Amino acid sequence: MSEVMTSEAIVEAEWLLAGYWAKPRFAFQTDNGAWSDVDVLAYHPELKRLVVSESKVRGPKNHVFAYTMQTKKKYGSIIEYDGDNYFSYLRHLPILCRNGVVFEHFRKMVSSITVQLVCNYSVSADMKSEVSVTLNKKLDKSRIPCKARFQLDTTLDVIARIIIAERKSAQGKRYGNPVLDIAREINRYFYPAVRYAGGGAQCTERVKREMVAGFLNAIGLPKNET
Secondary structure (H helix, E strand, O other): OOOOOHHHHHHHHHHHHOOOEEEEEEEEEOOOOOEEEEEEEEEEOOOOEEEEEEEEOOOOOOOOEEEOHHHHHHHOOHHHHHOOOOHHHHHHHHHHOOOOOOOOOHHHHOOEEEEEEEEOEEEOHHHHHHHHHHHHHHHHOOOOOOEEEEEEEOHHHHHHHHHHHHHHOOOOOOOOOHHHHHHHHHHHHHOOOOOOOOOHHHHHHHHHHHHHHHHHHHOOOOOOOO
């Protein structure tokens, strides 16, 4: 499929908001002559930082796959647990680092790489550090000619960061990007400057609570008292 999927658009939006140039579905040819693609390729020209991001989910729409200490004891490291499902794309990294694939002269253009996987793996807080070390060790074996780090996220992680970053953004005009503009509207109503409410601060706070009550209910949180 050539169109940008929603999950890829979410990933792209975060990097755009951070000042990166981004290209979804970057196509490249593998060593056996077949064609593959990177879900989102992003680049910061001043930092010379390249992002290779893959977005994958599996299972029914409400499934999240947990990785905890108990999971490790049963299935092994996050790599073994994955079983070459999500992390299989890492084998293509050396191809992307060759001259003429992403850049004509890769080493001149790239000083560091962030390899990102956005998926429905939920890593428990007490395992995040170990998982990070494991994935970065795997990167070290990938023959990448520059500094590299791994970033493992859920889609919800990315959405949350977008909302926070958009709230801090000084841009007053719409972005023209559907993901960023949705974040902009969420921030409008959760952090509003209420006008013409009347009745002073108490009335203003009531208006704020009433505006977000339906949204909170939609995501399963109790409505605020009004």
